[in-house]
Amino acid sequence: MTFRQLGLSIYPDHSIPQEDEAYLELGCQYGFSRLFMSMLEVGDIAKTKAKYQHIIQVAKDLGYQTMIDISPRIFNQLGISYQELGFFAELGVDGIRLDQGFDGSTEALISYNPYNLIIELNMSNNVAYLDNILSYQANEPYVFGCHNFYPQVGTGLTVPFFLACSERFKKHGIHTAAFVASQNGDQGPWNVNDGLPTLEKDRYLPIEAQAKWLFATGLIDDVIIGNAYASEAELQSLAAVNRYQLAFTPELMPDIAPVEKEILFGMQHFRRGDSNALVARSTQSRVIYKATPNAPHDSEKKFQIGDIVIGNDQFGIYKNEVQIVLEPHQDSRKNKVGRIKPEELDLLEMLQPWTKFKFQTR
Template identity: 30%
Template sequence: MENGISLYPGLDNTPDENLALLERAAQAGIRRVFTSLHIPETDVAALKQEIGSLLRAARRHHMEVISDVSPATCQLLDLPEFNPASFRMLGITTLRLDYGFSAEEMARLTHRFPEMRFQLNASTITNRILKDLQDAGTDFSHIDALHNFYPRRGTGLSEPALVHANILLHRYGIRVGAFVASQGRRRSPLGDGLPTLEEHRDETAELSARHLVALGCDSVFLADSLPTDEEIQAIGQLQGDQVTLHAHYMTKDPVQRELLAHTFTSRLDEARDAIRAQESRPLLREMHATIHPDNTTTHPIGAITIDNETYGRYMGELQIIRMPQPADPRTNVAAMVDESECNLLQYITPGRKFSFQFDSETDRTRQKLSFISERES
């Protein structure tokens, strides 16, 4: 995935903080930077002084720099007129054309400036806009899309609105990105986070990002001014085109744990009560291993089960339970999806890939001790 951070020169961070943020993002494997150059609260003099060093640093790391564009942007950057080549020379490689450009102008830009990329506002896209762009001869290979973020509480998108826009854009082969809020330093003036989806406003960036991937987003951007190192690492390691679930082991058996480490595909013949892994039984045969009965307890929602040797040819069958089931001596409960993430099960549709991310035993012990300490205080 091509994920990103956001930089706001002349706003909350010092120049050194912005440069350090860019460096940390590059080290984490992040290769995209979004910047907005017409926020009313920005110190324009500070922005003009800082923007050059940030763009040079991004160029050193071969990072794509995305900027929204308006008439005020040209004035701010001392450009006499709107000319994509001038932005390219400054180090801005993608222009987000939010408003004021007709379909014909957009089409012409994609052909006249093949070295540039142009970005649509995914949050306001309609089928009519996309059809007009197609009829005008737009080269969609130079186009992608990015949703808005929403500073004011209660104004973020709903999940159905985001999914509808993503489906429209994907029909035309256009990749789509969206924003998650940070729990670090949140951008002024409101400080309420900058998510695309309203439900993500107070959610962790890591879980929000995995939710966006499950909803069909192709890239995720940290939107706020100074995200934490943990958030940067999570976005840098985010995997695309699959649903990743946090889970915890219910077994110490190395064979079951090894099997759980793989990426699976949800079978096309969808079961009513469970998500069935397509590859688990063949994988176990390749391992030349046996699953012995172990933790054959009841199967609540979110249980990750593996059939043991007493199930005959079904040995190695891996399922995620969607409807509670009674205990079965032929089936082991090998792990559990974290309760807060069971809502993600609905996005593991037939043919969709999924995998598990397990906390280390040390992390889980630390979390339990922290919970006990908080409860006692």
């Protein structure tokens, strides 16, 4: 089983070590276990090495898996080649990210490095790059994929392109990652920082909504906050995200009945396999609560996309069935009990036949 991780990013070329350490310690408290770093410049090699070794050791002691993003220019400055990765093994990292591709054969050979360093590939290209590398019999357990992030507003990936790129990796069972943007962080690798998400649609969304969508695709294993430093509230909300099934955090109606709260939050929901265009139906509650009364309330107005409704006493055998509205309609036999938050509405497209989902209070 591939376990899904939450990750942080730090930028030692621009940051204060004590602030990085405090950030890593805080992230550890909330279950973050992956770290992304980039080495942007090398002045004095010995000083650069010592600086990175220190923060990487702090991360290692806290249980982080650390990846470092390296450009060809840095290799030139260090006077080393991609075939000799001893410098990075001495830093203490778990892997290196190759932002620039080679000929396939080179990447495959690098994956057999004697230090057992993971080789992470750039996922944000919809070409047969990975297939080419694997055709050279790469060491697959040591090949990961990670999308880019995009500091400039308007330059993040579109959803169709992102899905196409990600599917190329996931069909081979490659471990994958993508970035979300903190609304608090103002630090990245460059002097432009409009947030650092992979997807353009995520740039200004609450961080938990970004992560929920990425995990719900089934194509992304690790979600990493691209910019530093996320607030503690953001770390806490991201830590609360269910990484393994879709979970909505609804806005509830004031008059929701106790039995309706029990149905929403106390059950494992799934969309019926015989799906329709009007609503996503979760029907087990009508069986379990068939004898429980549910008086009408909030049932006269037209329901809108994202409304959550439960059948009331007037709905016969469908009493206490849960439905999420996908098309506007009106039906007084249903009580509106809540609504999917606006920032989570794009999760509705993930509700396929048999999709398992839950409702959570935060």
